Amino acid sequence: MVDSLSTASEIIKITEDGQVTKRIIKEGVGLQTTDNSTVSVHYDGYIYETGTLFDSSYQRNTEFTFTLNSGKVIKAWELAIPTMKVGEKAEIICTSDFGYGDKGRQYIVPKKAKLRFEVELLGFWESAKSATERIASAEKKKMEGNELFKKQALDEALFAYRKGRDFIKDLWNCEAHDLEQARHLMVALHLNIGACYLKMKNYEHAIEVCKKALDRDPSNLKAHYRIAQAYLELGEFDNGIEFIRAGLQVIEVDG
Numbered sequence: 001m002v003d004s005l006s007t008a009s010e011i012i013k014i015t016e017d018g019q020v021t022k023r024i025i026k027e028g029v030g031l032q033t034t035d036n037s038t039v040s041v042h043y044d045g046y047i048y049e050t051g052t053l054f055d056s057s058y059q060r061n062t063e064f065t066f067t068l069n070s071g072k073v074i075k076a077w078e079l080a081i082p083t084m085k086v087g088e089k090a091e092i093i094c095t096s097d098f099g100y101g102d103k104g105r106q107y108i109v110p111k112k113a114k115l116r117f118e119v120e121l122l123g124f125w126e127s128a129k130s131a132t133e134r135i136a137s138a139e140k141k142k143m144e145g146n147e148l149f150k151k152q153a154l155d156e157a158l159f160a161y162r163k164g165r166d167f168i169k170d171l172w173n174c175e176a177h178d179l180e181q182a183r184h185l186m187v188a189l190h191l192n193i194g195a196c197y198l199k200m201k202n203y204e205h206a207i208e209v210c211k212k213a214l215d216r217d218p219s220n221l222k223a224h225y226r227i228a229q230a231y232l233e234l235g236e237f238d239n240g241i242e243f244i245r246a247g248l249q250v251i252e253v254d255g
Contacts (some may be wrong), residue, residue, distance in 0.1 A: 025089040030086025048114035083113040089120040123159040131174035138167040203230040
């Protein structure tokens with residue numbers, strides 16, 4: 001069955017012989033992956049001839065994460081996903097040679113089956129081990145998130161900020177200057193995550209994450225302001241005014 005979503009003018013050949021093709025369903029707004037990146041995707045997988053859905057991370061409500069060039073996924077994905085940008089959703093069609101081969105996948109994918117996937121690239125990152133590498137990776141994700149936030153790509157920005165936070169959230173066994181740098185960076189990431197939640201009107205989560213910023217920096221004015229803003233949006237005016245007053249006290253002390 002030729003899917004009605006695909007037209008010849010939209011198809012991009014990933015392999016020269018056309019055994020793997022891609023069609024962009026939704027344009028991405030972020031960066032492309034790099035070699036050996038770890039990527040996170042959502043996807044639906046279909047048997048091409050019948051249109052039967054055989055696998056779906058959306059139905060499991062769990063994103064799928066793997067490292068490129070690690071042999072963990074079919075060859076079509078290894079070739080097509082590096083051509084995608086963060087936030088992009090694409091249709092990927094492949095012959096069995098780039099899918100599950102002559103044997104298929106027992107009880108799920110028939111032998112020699114042609115496959116069609118709809119894949120959404122949520123984000124990617126590289127491994128980091130030392131404190132210096134982890135801090136640098138967190139900073140890189142913060143900057144990436146900032147660019148996405150400017151484009152109003154809030155889901156993608158939130159993913160980048162959270163991944164930056166993951167790099168340093170358990171960083172403790174390192175030099176004092178690294179710890180201080182990580183603390184400042186963690187505060188910034190919490191605040192940026194809070195800004196995303198405010199834009200998304202998820203005020204409870206905005207309050208929660210900005211309070212975590214205050215735990216690490218009690219005099220942070222942005223944290224007070226964003227918490228107050230969230231409480232006021234929720235109609236909890238007494239709590240909002242409390243944080244406005246606390247923020248004003250910070251200004252008076254700094255002054």
